[in-house]
Amino acid sequence: MVMLYLLEKEFKQFFRDPGLPKMAIAFPVLMMLVFPFAVSMEIRNIDLVVVDNNRTMASSKLIETCTASGYFDLVGVSDDPDWAMQQMDRNKADAILTIESDFDRSLERGEPLPVGIKVNTINGTKGSIGAGYLTSCVQRFYAEHAPGRQGSTTGAQLDVSPKYYFNTYLDYKLFMVPALIVIAITMLTGFFPALNIVSEKERGTIEQINVTPVNRGVFILCKLIPYWLVAFFVLTACLLIAWWVFDYSCAGSIGLMYFFTAGNILVTAGMGLLISNYSDNAQQAMFVTWFFMMVFMLVSGIFTPIASMPGWAQAITYLNPMRYYADAMRGIYIKGSTLADVWTDAAGLLAIGAAMVSWAILSYKKTT
Template identity: 40%
Template sequence: MRTLKILLEKEFRQIFRNPAILRLIFIMPIVQLLILPLAADYEVKNINIAVVDQDRSSYSRKLTDKIAASSYFNLVTYTNSYTEAIQEVEKDKADVVLQIPPAFEKDLIKEDKAKLFMALNAINGVKANLGGVYLRSIISDFNGEVRLEWVQLPRFNPQPMIKISSINWFNPLLNYQFFMVPGILVILVTMVGSFLAALNIVKEKEIGTIEQINVTPIRKHQFILGKLIPFWILGLIVLSIGMLLARIFYGIIPEGSLLTIYIFAVVYLLSVLGLGLLISTYTDTQQQAMLISFFLIMVFILLGGLYTSIDSMPQWAQVFTRFNPVTYFIDVMRMVVLKGSSLYDIRYHLLIVTAFGIFLNVWAVISYKKRN
């Protein structure tokens, strides 16, 4: 126990002596939690639209005014030439073109139906897709207003209409920051746990002190615990700082117990620390460890359910997410913060991450013994 205490004291002194590590541990979470949630917005706004009005009727003007009044669209061109509107798309000044054909109002009144044409600039697929959805919703609302106007006149034979009422559970205002901040916090904890732990151990190899430690009476498990426990504690500190910032700047107060989050974080950090130790056993320089860690972090982020729903991924990617520990922590954070889940609700997540931790740490210890 005394040996472990001396090793921990050495590690903490070494960490706090390095200003680069201190900046990564304390400044990086603050900057990322204050910037990323504001930039990572699922809503697409300021979509530039060009309206080709070849009808110039009262109904076409009402539709155009309704689109221009939306907070999602900017009316950049109002013309009767489809060619001119397409040129705006080619110049990257318009994202969507809506063509209102001649006799739009006449067909709508006489035939009870009319056609519109919509062209989308699909270079940005997300913007084109959501822009099309928003525009269809506005046209659908306009159609409902016209039908209501005709019912009141009355000159229209009313048909049965279904009115839908909805409620959003757990996130009533659909605040994307409540959804994003817990996931971003998981990524920060993962980077501290795996990335910095791997760099710290590899640095011992580069400066040659690990050979000196290997010839001392210090046992393997004491050395490994001495390396991992400091970053386990620092990971929990980063989590605490992140939770505090989320409460101060975004008003995020977990619906569930903080104890549930910390219990899972303790197990999760053991898992990612095992990954960091594993990386360190297969690398000889900090540059190699950085490249491997960066690659793994990118995979964890892209296939962790942070920005993209796992259910919308291809089948092979969904299978991979089951072997991604980040996926489980992001899911747990959102469950506890938004839904108020308890330890019983996350029991399967906890068991799976525990299995990851045992597997990665055992593999790392065995690999470390073989190579040293």
């Protein structure tokens, strides 16, 4: 009975705040409608400058092949390499394609093409991907126009036909949708509980609870339950937006996604309440929560693969709950993974969650 009254108090407190319900609705909507287009590894609109020292039909066809790919915007064609470097220095060019004077003769003889590629790598990702696109365009041009290459069957040949599983068209938005769900749920259910107890401390209402015989465990549990419902609402909204807007649907069990979300709440809400217990004001709680959220996101594998991290960083990720949550959500949503496939993620998430909630209960100092 006491638990019902506490839950009623928590829900009234949540909906009485003019900002929290609106944020719970607006945050996932903005995340799902804006970020899949803004956060993308599909690099396009690469500004290209061509230094054409050949000026023949062959060099013109190579330039046309590069611009027709849809990845490059042609800034200009010149035979002056200094002018091209000036464009790059002024950030007007991301890549420079240099075509040497004997380009057409090398092409006719089937020799390696005298072509140079320079890229601006201030943005390393854009530079490396742009260089790959440009190299691919040159290779395709050579395969199509070099004598004896078209349909030739002489000599040993290697025919490589890649087959892409789970994301057939390499759609980066599909890759990011489950990651954005993870970020939205983790951010909301991390910040809201962190402001809960500390806001009651600031208003002085926490003293009314401290003088009651309410058990610490029941008190913390009643603080957690509303955020489970908030997380389930956010997950439902994100899945519906992904279906309506992008025509993406979960390849696996939606119930399993709710199960992992419930486990994630144990971690994030437990951590938020833990931070709230040790904080004296809302500003302090927000800064500490933001610090941990940033660390969790950067070493969770959401943006960069964990396998590409150094060994010490990979070891740290085993203490990161977002690693388990993100891995499971991507596996379920994109691959259709079952609990048997992601049981290690479930074990890691529940273990860290149990530790966080236990610590939050023990650290709450209830005075009578």
